[in-house]
Amino acid sequence: MKRRQLKLLSILSILVLMILAACGSTDEDSSDSDSGKTKEDIKFLSMLTGGTQGTYYPLGGTFADLITTETGVKTTAEVSQASAANMTALQEGEGNIAFVQTDIAYYGTEGIMMFEGKKTDAVSALGALYPETVQLVTLADSGITSFEDLKGKKVSVGAPGSGTYANAEQLLEIHGLSMEDIEAQSLDFGESTDGIQSGQIDAAFITAGYPTGAVEALNATNKVSIISVSDEKADALIEKYPYYAKDTIPAGTYGIKGETPTVSVLAMLAVNKDLSEDLVYKITKAIYGNTDKISHAKGEFIKAETALDGIGIEVHPGAKKYFDEVNK
Template identity: 60%
Template sequence: MSKRGSGLFFAILLAFALILSACGNNNGGGNQGGGSEGGKSSGGGDNKTLSLLTGGTGGTYYPLGGSMAQIISDETDYNANAQSSGASAENMQALKNGEADIAFSQTDIAAYALNGELMFKDNKVDNVKAIGTLYPETVQIITTKGSGINSVEDLKGKSVSVGAPGSGVNANAQQILEIHGLSFDDIKAQSLSFDESTDGIQSGSIDAAFITAGTPTAAVESLSAQKEIRVIPIADDKIKQLIEKYPYYAEDTVPKGTYKIPEDVKTVAVKAMLVVRDDMPEDDVYAITKAIFENTDKITHAKGKLIKAETALDGIGDLPLHPGAEKYFSEKGVQK
């Protein structure tokens, strides 16, 4: 064969190989982008980004959200980023505005948002659905041993942190004071974050603080290393009255030894939950839900032990589930 003939032969052979390669790469065509079927897809392409709103750095949402973001990134098509925020009420508003994808919320605040009540009276949220509940969020009324505050009634006239206006903590504080015949007018209400609250108790600028979060709460743990603290109990009859009027509460206990306290303290709790924008694809929410609830052993925060698929619909009430989450829990045999 001449040089010219040989060159032409190899050129034809190369072109044929390129055509075969292109056909092979297009075979199936289903792995590029789009939702996954319960895990990371095998196709190429960059992972999608996902913003997960948590809470303040001194609370439980923030470290817990960091673990969950890592699990989502490892197990799905998303690169998830946990972001600190003003927690429940702010998170619901951010989802409504399309500023985030998934968020933590208290069950009571999610209910207010979806029903257009209290802080959402003029700003109803209608584009958010539930993924599932996680663990009890304990209402902790924190003070120091030497404050002279031994009951909720003793808060009268004191400087008390009640959380940011419109926050879940703020609503809890109002409702608990109400059951005890008090209001914000009876205390010197301060709108502080968890870290600011414990710093204020440490410095003596405030007397007590309402903190609604999973126990142990990081900011309170830090305070207990510096001061001998007291968790104020709620009496049994007041707990009963509170639950009768606001049924999303449940009786709870801060266990002996938490923050070095010498005995169990009775109080109440709401549930922490995950919520998601309703326009997220069903397959994606299914994959995210499955990733979280089947990898709880990878959650580094102590609350990871309480997060279970079997209890993820407890306390969810009338909050609508996202179809992706509903699909996952249905497969697990879990129903509302």
Template identity: 60%
Template sequence: MKRKSLFLGAALIILLSIFLTACGGSQKEGENNSGSNKGTEKAEGGKKDYGIKFLSIATGGTGGTYYPLGGNFASIIQDATGIDSNAVTSNASAENMALIKKEEVEVAFTQTDIATYASEGTMMFNGEKVENVRGLGTLYPETIQIVTTAKSGIKSVEDLKGKSVSVGEAGSGTRANAEQILEMYGLTVDDLKARNLSFDDSTTGIQDGTIDAAFITAGTPTGAVEGLAATEDVVIVPIDSDKIDSLIEKYPYYAKETIGAGTYPSIKDDVETVAVQAMLVVRSDLTDDLVYDITKAIFENTDKIGHAKGKLIKTENALNGMGIEIHPGAKKYFDEKGVSAK
């Protein structure tokens, strides 16, 4: 009897031990599951699945404006979407369109006119349309400056006829700007002694007297022009208002622009001209949600842009001079904000 009681007691102890182990194991498993769920939630971070894990922004050279802005944008986009984002160097606008076409980047900087040429397969993209590019938003003006000096005697676009003028490097956006502005005055580059020079070579040529004037398309003030202005009385040739209207009517990627008095030391009065816009484009295959969130992140965080151009980036101006089809995700954002092209 005593032996039977001992046996029953041992059995009860074993059963109790098994029960406690099972409960402990169950509780531990529950804790593990809870930890696993938290890990998954943390990994997902409540973020959407955008269909991509990495995002590259094609910019320009490290000494230009696009590259530092691109670094700012990459940080803003990564914070908003959780997608690893980075800025990559390039030869800027035209090359960036090629990178979009080859699907080597998701987002790119360019000028509005270059984006239009790419989407139409015209100018430097003759017969080579970039069909997968869509607009995200325009950023700030790239001003067309017709630069000369007081001693040249050039005061109007008509005065360029017969003069030695740099019209930008062959195949460049500046060259196209020069051709289109001259067209409004019934002129062509053949009416000039045209030179195809870089901005630095153009201002050097003006300074040493080998050329009389130059077309320069860049944000103002432009470093090359500032260098010239340090030794010469720089003149910026105005474009007549009726010619500006005609230019914009035919080439809608242009916008009116004013070079303010004091931009360069010798500029005493405002000068009326035109500008194309620096803009962001995206690949057409990016999801609407992703492009909406990128657009929202950039235009609602301009205070986080550590470059002077950040002050010019405004939601209300983001469709000015767009020129190409806007991505539906970006359109949704601007529609919500009541923004339309001016």
């Protein structure tokens, strides 16, 4: 009898151990499955833009709506400090999609300029958008008619962490100036135009698609002037920094009679590399497959066939898959 009981206990013990082992295996499998689901079953996406009075924010709102509608993943456009800060945020997992300038994206992935020792190797490209025009804004009666006139003046060179700062520094350099030759102010677009209007600053660098909301608001109360970049200086800039291109602000923009020659870089979208190929494919399709639904003036420049032009960093496989399909 005792022998039988011992045998029964032994069998029960083995069964219990087998059940526990199976449970452990199930938990482990579930953990693996859950870790995979973080990439595939994302319910919310954060799109980093720029200041509310630039071009990134309103355009980002449109993109966020398209992504939400087309993919079912709730996407929100968020105010940010723009290009350089957006690259850092993507690197640190504090955003999923971001507007950046092509030059800043290149600096980040190479770990140079403002990213020295802080390479953004967790970021890849989704696609190019439109030209971002470098606009040196002042008032028509300021007495500033050239870059050389900026010497000793209070000039906004962009918000901390923005690509505008790099553009300002490089354009000053080409004109024989440096940040030490001006009283540099780190302001966003809205603060810049408010400062010009109140007389707190004399001029501001604003890198954004024209017409820029902040400059339009300033022109509503004061006659503005955009300082031109000559062909000679543009050529010198492009020779040293080949990601620039010549650009022209059309006559009538901000009420200015003639055309204003200047330079531009490209705006682009970047994403965190950890997003799955399938999700990025759907995001790319949601934007570039619905350009007819983009009411912003810059919508006319956003095309699948030119989306890889000027991109100097690795393109996410999901975006590449979409562009390969539509451009074959």
